[in-house]
Amino acid sequence: MTFQPASGPVRPAGRAAPDGVLDAVRVAARRRLSGSGSHDWQHTLRVYRLCERIGPEEGADMFVLRAAALLHDIGRCFQDESRGRICHARKGAELAAGLLADLDVDPDLIAGIIHCIRTHRFRDGLEPETIEARVLFDADKLDAIGAVGVARAYMFAGEHGACLHNPDVDVSKARPYSADDTGYREYVVKLSRIKQRMLTATGRRLAAGRHAFMKAFFKRFLLEYEGIK
Secondary structure (H helix, E strand, O other): OOOOOOOOOOOOOOOOOOOOHHHHHHHHHHHOOOOOHHHOHHHHHHHHHHHHHHHHHHOOOHHHHHHHHHHOOOOHHHHHHOOOOOOHHHHHHHHHHHHHHHOOOOHHHHHHHHHHHHOOOOOOOOOOOOHHHHHHHHHHHHOOOHHHHHHHHHHHHHHOOOOOOOOOOOOOOOOOOOOOOOHHHHHHHOHHHHHHHOOOHHHHHHHHHHHHHHHHHHHHHHHHHOOOO
């Protein structure tokens, strides 16, 4: 999937980031991420580190990208508490806009950060239009696949009372946030498709190896589940 630059947030050039803003953003973000283990502060730090790796290779504005990475999931608790009815990307963008305005961040920088947060999710039909938004999208998705992705899938399933596996249920018909929302369902309906959705060259390269590991893991998982291995 290739997105062409379009009207919307424009990456600011040559603006200095306010002193101490990222430190303040880090503190504020961590306070809001004390809940869900699969989307906790450790997830945010892993996404942040991936942005640090991918961003320079892709020519991203690192202040915008770092701030967006720290804030991208601050609306997650609202989505979990509503069992999916509230979009955490939309809620997080709203919260981040107020937080950044209070820190006196330049409005152009805020627009770029908010665009990253608002478009980092699969849904709503919004497309990441800036380099920074594409990098954050890729970093967030990379943390959902590979060895870490498998671990997070089962952590998320456990958070919502799902069983290890339910071969009697068609995974395509199983409801999210239910007892049938297993790690294997997450792999079939979502994680197995992530490799094709990456938006940057660096992201695609990293996704290839993670996808291969994940595919091998679930093949082995099913064999062990059935007692074949």
